[in-house]
Amino acid sequence: MGSWSLSKILLASVLITFSNQNVAGGGPATGYDRQERDALYALKANFNHPFLNKNWxxxxxxxxxxxYWYGIQCINGRVTGILLENMDLTGTIKFDTFIFLPELVALSFRNNSLTGTLMNFAANQQLTSVDLSGNKFHGPISQSLASLDLLISLQLQGNNLTGQIPEFDQPTLILFNVSNNNLSGLIPSTRTLxxxxxxxxxxxxxxxxxxTLNSCNLSTSKEQQDGSQAPEQPPGESNTKSNKKNSSLSHYAVIFLLFDVVGLVAVVILFFLYYKKSKELKKFMKDENKEEEEEEEEDERVRVQVQVQGRRLEEANRDQEKPEEAVVEGRRSVFGAEEKEGKLVFMDKSIANFELSDLLKATAEGLGRGIFGNSYKALLEDGQAVVVKRLRDLKPMTDEEFTRKLISVASLSHLNLLPPLAYYYSKDEKLLVYRFAEKGNLFNRIHGGRGGRDRVPFRWNARLSAARGAALALEHLHRSSRASNGIVPHGxxxxxxxxxxxxxxxxxxxxxxASLIAAPIACHSMMAYKSPEYQSSKRISHKSDVWSYGALLLELLxxxxxxxxxxxxxSGVNLCTWVHRAVREEWTAEIFDVEISVQRNAAPGMLRLLQLALRCCDNAPERRPEMAEIVRELASMKPVDSEDESDMSYDRSLTDESASTSASGPAGDEKSR
Known part of the structure; x- marks a missing residue:
């Protein structure tokens, strides 16, 4: 047996062991729901789309x-998402289409040609995202959408919707668009809208x-009554009677004429008052927007793409653009704070060597948008680089509560943790200041520059070092924190x-x-809340961090x-599920990144790390290892002696598809002992 067989047997042992653990421990008894399948079949029949007819x-x-179906998302065997975008779908979706899909979380039919009225979503209380934009839906906006307490994004632009906007007042709703329709009436005055x-x-x-800038004109309309034709005079009626009747009619005509004149005068007066009020309102609005317009002109002059007082929706749209470096002068900066509002509070007094005014005058470069807020790199005049994070979506708390929580975070000192240097707190702005990490983040190191000439291969020793550093930091957090139920040390x-x-x-x-962010935002965005235990029982714990760490290891490998x-x-893949599927369908060559699979002497360590990662990603939290055990396991994995180019060649045990699964089964398991 060649030297490549040992690695092949070890890989089979890893996967067989992990599969046996899952069988012994049991998985979630889910199966498929016949009502959900029938609902999807009915939807497919409405579309009658060749691709869906073949795939669904x-x-x-x-x-x-x-x-197994295109555009469908599932958790624990239940349908949680239907995402069919830009497919040229036609047909009419029935009002009660989604009544038998109670676990639906995300729905998108963006940019198709669907018709009909909006559906009833009263049975879909788990919905967080609805995107029906770019279709031909007509009629009113369904009132059931206003009853979805977890709704975060609602996009209905580009349809033929009519009627008034329902009173949306969900505090979770941060993306909303009903432009390019035929809606009418006064926009409800709810805080959300x-x-x-x-x-x-x-x-x-x-x-x-x-x-909007459209004012609502409250005018009364005069009802027009149909006059009835006077009866014909009988033959032989005297001229005197006729003259008397004409005189009476003339009298009424004068009265009506007087009423018309009075009414005309009243209309003129009302029009004059309206014109005067409208002019005053325009002047008031012009004065109100004057400062904002001046700031926008200044931003255009210095090419600052981050608006100081942008709304959340404008920030979400703006974050899709590439950040651009800009020099910000004056009293305001892209961080949104003003010098007169307060001072920076340093967590470590020994490094308090700059002030808020220094930040406001600094060169600012956008680094991106995270769930806790937008981040910027600020280059101070003395050459020092720091990162400023504008916090958003915080829980309601006082200055003292905010300070107490930050002190608790900063007190968790460790070589592999990056604590905040300082913070700034005011009614409208909360900023955190960190020292700048010069060599970027692990995501960019793994995925950045793939296929480019400037790409430096990310070899096994560096990946193992990253795994160890992250584990040491996480183990310290778990050992030091005294988290209550529902809070994880990292999260x-x-x-x-x-x-x-x-x-x-x-x-x-x-x-x-986790204790600073509003609960709906945390549940929708933070990593720990995507763990299997939260999806099934809405619970998280220290072991949710372990699951996140396992996903990180699989991304590294x-x-x-x-x-x-x-x-x-x-877009990405569920890596834990993907690894099992890779073995089942006999394409294990795809598991390991080619930048490390070429290192023959690293194969044993890679396989051991894979086994550890799968244990961390176990669906049952009680079967996952503690962080202290993970640290010990990583310490026993030795770096390879050499990473010279001469030592690089493909390890057939990791890349030869023809041999990827032949070691599975009793024989392979026996040899691996």
């Missing part, structure tokens, strides 16, 4: 395996009231939150913030983007 057959989803900008309501000519561990300093040392950031931590606009 058989079982749509099973347990936690990847969905009034928080969006005019862009959310554009091209609805009959829509009025703030936040949002993912590759973009693993940073590298100037010396290449690992630094973990964005930890301990495979070089593939995890679906749970993929940045906005980037």
């Amino acid at each position: 057959t058989g079982l749509q989803c099973y347990m936690n395996e990847p969905p 009034q928080s969006f900008g005019p862009d959310s309501f554009l091209d609805n000519p009959k829509l009025c009231g703030p936040p 949002n561990l993912k590759s973009s939150n693993v940073l590298f300093d100037q010396n290449g040392e690992v630094l973990i950031t964005d930890y301990g913030f 495979s070089g593939r983007i995890s679906a749970f931590s993929a940045p906005p606009g980037t």
Whole structure:
């Protein structure tokens, strides 16, 4: 047996062992729901689309395996998402189409040609995202949408909707757009709807009231009554009677004429008053917007793309653009704070060597948008670089509560943790200041520059070092924190939150913030809330961090983007499910990233790390190892002696598809002992 067989046997042993653990421990008893399948079949019949007719057959989803149908998302065997975008779909969707899909979380038919009235979503209380934009739906906006307490995004632009906007007042709703329809009436004055900008309501000519600039005119309309024809005079009636009647009619005509004149005068007066009020209102609105317009002109002059007082929806749209470096002068900066409002409070007094005014004058470069807020790199005049994070969606709390929580976070000192340097707190702005990590983050190190000439291969020793640093930081958080139920020590561990300093040392950031963020935002965005236990029982714990760490290890080993931590606009895969499927369908050559699979001497360590990752990703939290055990296991994995180019060649045990599964079974298991 050649030297490659040992690695092949070890891989089979890893996967057989992990599969046996799952069988012994049991998985979630899900199966498929016949009502859900029938509902999807009815939807397919309405579309009658050739591709869906061919693809939507058989079982749509099973347990936690990847969905079998295109555009369908599943968790625990239940349909949680229907995403059919840009497919040229036609047909009419029935009013009660989704009544038998109670676990539906996301729905998108963006940019198709669907017709009919909007559906009833009263049975879909788990919905967080609805996108029906770019279709031909008509009629009113369904009142059932206003009853969805978890709704985060609602996009209905580009249809033929009519009637008034329902009173949406969900505090979770942060993306909303009903532009390019035929809606009418006064926009409800709920706090949620009034928080969006005019862009959310554009091209609805009959829509009025703030936040639009269209005023609502309350005018009374005069009812017109149909006059009845007077009866014909009998023959032989005297001229005197006729003259008397004409005189009476003339008398009434004078009275009506007087009423008409009075009415005309009243209309003229009302029109004059309206014109005067309208002019005053325009002047008032012009004065109100004067400062904002001046700031926008200044931003255009210096090419600052981040508006100081932008609304959340404008920020979400703006984050899709590429950040651009800009020099910000004057008293305001892109961070939104003013010098007169307060001072920076340093967590470590020994490093308090700059003030808020220094930040306001600094060169600012956008680094991106995270769930806790937008981040900027600020280059101070003395050459020092720091990162400023504008916090958003915080729980209501006082200055003292905010300070107490930050002190608790900053007190968790460790070589592999990046604590905040300082904070700024005011009614309208909350800022955190960190030291700048010169060598970027782990996500960019794994995935950035793939296929480019400037790409430096990310070899096994560096990946093992990153895994160790992250584990040491997480183990320290677990050992030091005294988290209550529902709070995890980190809560949002993912590759973009693993940073590298100037010396290449690992630094973990964005930890301990679960108690600061509003619950709906945390549940929708933070990594720990995507764990199997939260999806099934709405519970998280320290072991949710362990699951996040397992997903991080699989991303390190495979070089593939995890679906749970993929940045906005980037797609990924459920790596744990994908690894099992790779073995079952006999394409294990795809598991390991080619940048490390070529290192023959690293194969044993890679296989051991894969086994550890799968244990961390176990669906049952009680079967996952503690972080202390993970640290000990990683310490026993030795780096390879050499990573010279001469030592690089493909290990057939990891890349030869013909031999990827032949070691599975009793014989392979026996030889691996």
